[in-house]
Amino acid sequence: MKLRLLQGALMTKIFLFAVLVPLVVATPAYAYLDPGTGSMIIQALAAGAVGAAIFWRNIVNKAKQVFSRRGSSANISDQNSDLNAQ
Amino acid sequence: MVLSPNPGSFRDPAGFIFEHDQVIYRAVADFYRADYDLLMKSGLYADLTSPGWLIQHQEILPPPVNMPQGYNLVLKPEMVPFISYPYEWSFSQLKSAALLTLDIQARAMEYGLTLKDASAFNVTWNKGRPVFLDTLSFTALKDNQPWVAYGQFCSHFLAPLTLMSARDLRLQALTRENLPGISLDLASKLLPRRSWFNLGSLLHIHLHARSRQKHASTDQKATATLTKKSLMNLVAGLRMAVEALKFPHTATEWGDYYNDTNYTPQQFQEKKDVISDWIKQFNPKTVCDLGANDGTFSRLAEESASLIIAADIDPIAVELNYRRCQQDNNEVMLPLLQDLTQPSPSLGWQLKERAGLFSRLKADLGLALALVHHLAITNNTPLPKIGEMLAQAAPVWIVEFPDKADSQVQRLLLNREDIFPNYTTTGFEQALEAMFLIVKIHHITNSYRTLYLVHRKNEASAITRSPDD
Numbered sequence: 306m307k308l309r310l311l312q313g314a315l316m317t318k319i320f321l322f323a324v325l326v327p328l329v330v331a332t333p334a335y336a337y338l339d340p341g342t343g344s345m346i347i348q349a350l351a352a353g354a355v356g357a358a359i360f361w362r363n364i365v366n367k368a369k370q371v372f373s374r375r376g377s378s379a380n381i382s383d384q385n386s387d388l389n390a391q
Numbered sequence: 392m393v394l395s396p397n398p399g400s401f402r403d404p405a406g407f408i409f410e411h412d413q414v415i416y417r418a419v420a421d422f423y424r425a426d427y428d429l430l431m432k433s434g435l436y437a438d439l440t441s442p443g444w445l446i447q448h449q450e451i452l453p454p455p456v457n458m459p460q461g462y463n464l465v466l467k468p469e470m471v472p473f474i475s476y477p478y479e480w481s482f483s484q485l486k487s488a489a490l491l492t493l494d495i496q497a498r499a500m501e502y503g504l505t506l507k508d509a510s511a512f513n514v515t516w517n518k519g520r521p522v523f524l525d526t527l528s529f530t531a532l533k534d535n536q537p538w539v540a541y542g543q544f545c546s547h548f549l550a551p552l553t554l555m556s557a558r559d560l561r562l563q564a565l566t567r568e569n570l571p572g573i574s575l576d577l578a579s580k581l582l583p584r585r586s587w588f589n590l591g592s593l594l595h596i597h598l599h600a601r602s603r604q605k606h607a608s609t610d611q612k613a614t615a616t617l618t619k620k621s622l623m624n625l626v627a628g629l630r631m632a633v634e635a636l637k638f639p640h641t642a643t644e645w646g647d648y649y650n651d652t653n654y655t656p657q658q659f660q661e662k663k664d665v666i667s668d669w670i671k672q673f674n675p676k677t678v679c680d681l682g683a684n685d686g687t688f689s690r691l692a693e694e695s696a697s698l699i700i701a702a703d704i705d706p707i708a709v710e711l712n713y714r715r716c717q718q719d720n721n722e723v724m725l726p727l728l729q730d731l732t733q734p735s736p737s738l739g740w741q742l743k744e745r746a747g748l749f750s751r752l753k754a755d756l757g758l759a760l761a762l763v764h765h766l767a768i769t770n771n772t773p774l775p776k777i778g779e780m781l782a783q784a785a786p787v788w789i790v791e792f793p794d795k796a797d798s799q800v801q802r803l804l805l806n807r808e809d810i811f812p813n814y815t816t817t818g819f820e821q822a823l824e825a826m827f828l829i830v831k832i833h834h835i836t837n838s839y840r841t842l843y844l845v846h847r848k849n850e851a852s853a854i855t856r857s858p859d860d
Contacts, residue, residue: 343603344542345615350602351594352621355628358590 394456398743403508405527406462411455417448419464423527426504427464430529435502444495445523446471466526469517472677472698473752476745477511477547478567479727479735481710482555482638483717485563488514488521489548493630495523496538500622505532509540511547511566512745519722535616538625542603545595546572549632553596554578556636557586560706563728570739575600591632640707653798658835662791662842665833666758667691669789669844675755679784681731682762686712686724689758693723700752702729731762731780732770749783757785764793767814768803774813774822782826786847792819797839816841 397408397415405423409416419427430436439445447469454465477485491514496506506528513525538544547566550573554562558581565573579600586592617625654662670678670692680689683701685708692699701724703709712726729735734748759781766772781788793800794816795809804811813822820843823829827845834841 341539341542342606343601344545344599345537345539346606347594347599347602348537348541348625349615349617349621350598351628352617352625354590354594355624355631356621358628359624 394459398741399512399739399745401740403525403527409456414455415468415470416451416455417466417468417526418454418458418462419466419527421461421463424464426530427527429504429531430526433502433504435499435504435529438498438502439495439523443518443520443522444491444498446517446526448526468524468526471515471517471522471524473700473725474515474746475725475727476567476735477514477551478563479729480516481706481713481726481728482552482560482563483710483713484516484521484726485511485548485555486552486633486636489544489552489633490630491521491523492544492548493626493633496540497623497626497630499529500532500619500626503532504529505536505538505622506530506540509544509547510572512570516725519716519720519724532619532622535618537615537617538622541625542575542599543572544629545575545599546578549591549595549629550575550578552633552636553586553592554581556639557582557589557592560639563706567735567738570745576604589635591628591635595629595632638710640710654835654838658838662760662835662840663688663691665842666760666789669831669842670695670756673756673787675787677754678756678758679752679754680758680760681729681781681784682759682765683712683726684708684761686715686726688760689724692756692758693721696723699724700727700754701725702727702731704728704730731766732772749780752784754785755787757781757788759788760791761793761799763790763819764797764800764803764814768800768811771810774819775825778822778826782847788827788843788845790823790843790845791840792816792843793840795839800839 394409394411396418397410400408404420405426406417406419409418436445440447448466451465451467454463458465477488480488488511492506492509492511496509499505507530508525508528510525513528514521514523516522546569551563551566554565554573562581565577575596579597582592582596587597666688671694674695675692676696677698677700678689678692678696679700679702680686680692681702683689683703684705685703686699686701689699689701689712701709701712703712703726706728709726709728712724715721716724716726729748735745737743737747737750738745763774763777766777767774781790795801795804795811795814800814812818820829823843823845827847829843830846831844832841
């Protein structure tokens with residue numbers, strides 16, 4: 306169930322890939338590595354991406370709920386409780 | 392009484408480990424006391440120790456020895472009989488340890504605390520499960536503060552797991568060569584291109600590596616802020632990324648490891664019966680099985696043993712053993728990845744931070760089945776050296792010797808010159824007798840294999856040789 310977020314949302318992946326990659330421009334790896342700054346900055350992006358993915362999945366689920374004839378509501382509450390459990 | 396801190400315990404000033412009268416203690420620095428009190432009083436400690444996630448401890452008052460200034464609290468953590476390291480675990484063991492770390496971080500945040508480090512060495516295996524050892528890793532969660540251990544988590548867990556899953560299991564060896572964790576720019580270089588299209592690898596390895604490189608030489612302090620909800624999302628995202636990583640070999644490749652032996656079912660049963668019988672005579676508490684494969688024969692010691700260390704060179708066999716243990720809720724088995732021709736060395740600062748295999752491996756009884764021919768022929772190890780190695784780890788051994796007519800030995804010799812004139816039953820017995828007394832010999836019916844029960848010499852004066860067939 307948790308994997309569906311990643312597996313199901315190919316569009317999200319493509320979107321994130323296209324948007325996020327240019328945000329962080331690669332530089333040559335000659336500098337002595339600072340353990341902190343880069344990690345601090347990227348995790349805001351990473352947290353945002355997960356937030357966006359969860360938001361996106363909720364929209365998809367809502368749409369499914371509206372358009373499907375039966376059975377999907379149970380599925381959605383399943384997924385949500387699963388997500389909360391994390 | 393002079394107090395000597397454990398040589399692997401010096402990085403975190405919040406405290407240190409020391410040993411006194413063969414008991415392990417943890418000293419807590421006064422300046423860290425507020426964080427420790429928060430862990431205990433918030434309810435987090437109880438919540439983490441009741442499912443066995445965090446090691447339990449007692450506060451020892453007064454301290455067992457005179458403490459240096461600035462250390463007024465001493466903890467006595469539950470004893471873990473064998474400390475194993477991340478480079479000795481199978482893929483799924485490392486994955487379980489990663490998930491444990493994330494689950495602890497998620498739970499800590501609920502109580503207003505956070506992990507200040509996420510080293511894979513904070514976790515070890517005890518009673519069949521991963522357990523978090525570092526009681527002093529918790530600190531109060533400040534508003535809008537990013538997770539300071541995020542980079543370390545990615546280097547210690549996500550990078551090796553992703554490399555193993557997406558590139559090659561053997562890249563786990565990088566964790567042994569890089570105790571501070573695998574540099575993310577190296578992981579990024581080694582990963583296949585398709586990993587860029589996986590959200591977890593893209594964010595936490597590839598972009599993370601580039602962000603670190605970009606900001607490595609900056610003079611500016613990091614200004615990133617994360618709300619608690621964002622931090623929760625980050626940890627949830629990491630958990631999904633770890634969960635999604637799959638063992639890179641399919642079940643068909645490792646269906647039945649024991650199909651590849653030359654034993655008939657009757658001979659297989661005979662071998663099992665003899666080994667069971669011999670183990671029972673000694674009632675061993677700690678057993679090590681070197682060359683354990685998937686642990687089929689290690690399980691024969693389960694009746695008496697509280698710890699079975701089942702080591703094998705093959706990461707697929709160790710994985711298979713671990714999966715069986717999970718299915719059976721096995722609380723005594725510790726599957727361990729170990730190449731005996733180059734066992735885990737002493738590592739780290741002054742080679743004292745991480746202990747080598749043989750300084751940790753002390754068992755009551757050892758099994759070495761279908762092992763000797765690999766060491767003697769594939770690795771050209773003289774037979775007496777194999778005896779010396781065994782004698783280091785346990786006083787009693789059950790050893791299997793296949794002679795040159797055995798098909799497995801024939802296969803090893805197929806394309807090479809036979810430079811092993813001493814590789815005979817007599818040669819092997821002579822080699823054993825340098826270190827051990829041979830107590831029992833059992834020849835497996837209609838095979839070229841013999842089982843020996845041997846006892847280390849200096850402790851075996853009362854036992855005489857008595858072949859049982």
